[in-house]
């Protein structure tokens with residue numbers, strides 16, 4: 001099928017950037033990104049590119065180039081479903097909060113709603129592409145829903161999971177390690193696969209486009225996230241052992257990363273991984289394994305999450321214990337709220353959990369993040385804890401303004417600007433004694449100790 005019109009349902013962190021690049025690289029294809037959230041669509045359409053709902057380095061440049069040319073953002077979901085030859089489903093798939101699988105299984109209600117809507121609206125054959133991260137065999141469910149509500153047109157279903165990481169999304173989309181496309185092993189299925197391969201071939205070398213069956217594609221996405229998260233939990237668990245033994249986790253990480261069989265990526269100790277996906281995708285994997293009766297497999301992967309929680313808790317405890325031990329009247333500044341640098345996304349950020357632990361001990365904080373707004377901080381904390389006491393959290397627009405008041409600074413996100421903050425100058429004016437909790441191990445220990453700060457990192461002496 002020759003693809004002239006694409007519709008993407010879901011204008012979020014994946015739908016927006018992904019479709020911007022597909023539109024940029026395929027100028028002859030019209031791409032409509034639709035969402036039921038009209039504020040979000042208005043933000044995607046805003047004149048001022050600073051107001052795009054997603055912050056990603058390089059994104060606004062591409063949006064400026066293609067928006068209005070062959071990339072459009074709209075709330076007219078039905079219209080663009082009807083016109084499209086190919087429809088990407090790029091909606092959220094959060095962890096279920098009620099019903100069967102509560103707390104573990106992926107909630108597919110948004111994906112299923114899209115399938116039903118597509119079926120009800122479609123008058124011509126369409127290729128449906130699962131872009132959302134879903135449990136293995138979801139495409140089967142989608143097919144059933146489509147057939148139940150419409151058996152007049154032909155729907156081909158493809159799985160095309162997205163591997164971009166936030167903060168580097170544009171680079172990841174421009175030069176992906178691989179594009180994965182799963183499809184049915186029928187003549188029609190393979191034709192659909194080829195249509196999508198053709199779109200990606202506009203800029204991705206053929207050898208980097210991997211085609212598989214539907215189930216392998218779906219399961220590979222969950223597996224990739226589980227492997228990445230597992231590496232972080234592995235290194236984080238050893239950071240605690242380093243603290244007990246006198247080894248230095250940065251040295252250990254470097255030493256093992258130089259083994260080409262291990263590799264150096266995803267070996268950076270942190271206060272715990274955040275983001276909308278690692279936790280939910282591993283929970284989902286655990287649920288699938290348990291549903292298949294594979295208790296040992298489920299327990300194995302669940303441990304990755306338990307270590308992550310433990311790392312956040314033990315970081316909070318370090319701060320709480322210090323306050324008790326030194327009988328400090330704490331004045332705390334948290335630097336960073338986003339779950340990693342170069343994004344405005346705060347979902348599952350370790351900062352939320354650490355703050356909540358401090359608030360539970362009635363310890364208030366000030367917080368600063370270059371890309372996050374106060375309303376988001378309040379939302380995140382009240383979402384986690386309905387007893388959230390707003391008066392204990394103070395959002396700071398300019399962290400240097402009253403810097404002399406603090407005696408504890410905790411680095412939560414590895415924003416580049418925190419690395420070279422002029423710590424020497426700050427130490428001269430700050431309340432003494434002064435402590436830096438480096439939740440990302442981004443500071444040079446020797447340098448920071450010279451400034452006079454008491455340095456507390458993770459797994460470092």
Ligand code: NAD
Nearest residue numbers: 010011012013014035036037090091092093110132133162
């Ligand atoms: P998001 O929450 O940022 O965006 C999802 C959007 O879908 C929302 O704007 C929501 O309003 C919209 N939506 C939901 N149901 C709809 C419907 N029926 N009609 C119209 N719009 C609807 O989510 P995201 O971060 O873009 O993630 C989307 C999917 O991609 C998830 O399955 C996620 O696991 C996966 N994923 C995310 C990332 C990432 O970095 N965020 C990376 C790879 C894969």
Ligand code: UGA
Nearest residue numbers: 162163164165166232266267268270273274275277339340
């Ligand atoms: C992750 C994957 O890297 C993507 O491939 C995947 O597409 C995406 O999840 C998804 O499915 O949503 P993302 O969560 O955006 O991407 O960002 P990562 O770079 O993976 O970082 C996740 C978390 O782990 C962050 O909190 C980060 O600070 C932390 N991290 C990362 C570490 O603590 N140590 C590391 O060495 C690397």
